[in-house]
Amino acid sequence: MAAALGINEGTYKAHERGRNGFGVADARRYARLFNVSLTWLNFNIGSPDDSEPLSNADRLREIFARAAEAPEPIQEQIISFAEFQLDRYEKSLETATSPAA
Numbered sequence: 001m002a003a004a005l006g007i008n009e010g011t012y013k014a015h016e017r018g019r020n021g022f023g024v025a026d027a028r029r030y031a032r033l034f035n036v037s038l039t040w041l042n043f044n045i046g047s048p049d050d051s052e053p054l055s056n057a058d059r060l061r062e063i064f065a066r067a068a069e070a071p072e073p074i075q076e077q078i079i080s081f082a083e084f085q086l087d088r089y090e091k092s093l094e095t096a097t098s099p100a101a
Contacts, residue, residue, distance in 0.1 A: 001033075004033055005026070005029050005030065005033060006029065007026070015030075023069050024042075024065050024066045024068075024069045025069065027041055027042050034048075035049075036048035036049065037049065038062065039058055039061075039062060042061075042062070042065060043058070043061060045058055046058075
């Protein structure tokens with residue numbers, strides 16, 4: 001099994017016993033190898049064979065789990081974009097709820 005995942009046997013056994021966690025890249029390998037949903041494997045959401053589309057909240061969890069494993073420059077770009085979009089959204093709410101002058 002370890003060879004199929006491209007990891008050493010000791011690491012695989014530690015994963016199997018829950019002694020070591022693993023990152024998104026390893027989670028993807030496990031999900032593909034065992035033919036289970038990555039969301040189920042990582043977050044215990046849904047069932048192993050879920051083929052229904054993920055909710056937006058689940059998609060965000062998956063994206064941010066992947067982002068946490070990305071190089072720092074990529075993380076900074078994602079953070080900047082998310083903050084920009086959220087700021088725009090929050091300003092639109094303020095405008096929508098402001099009393100007319």
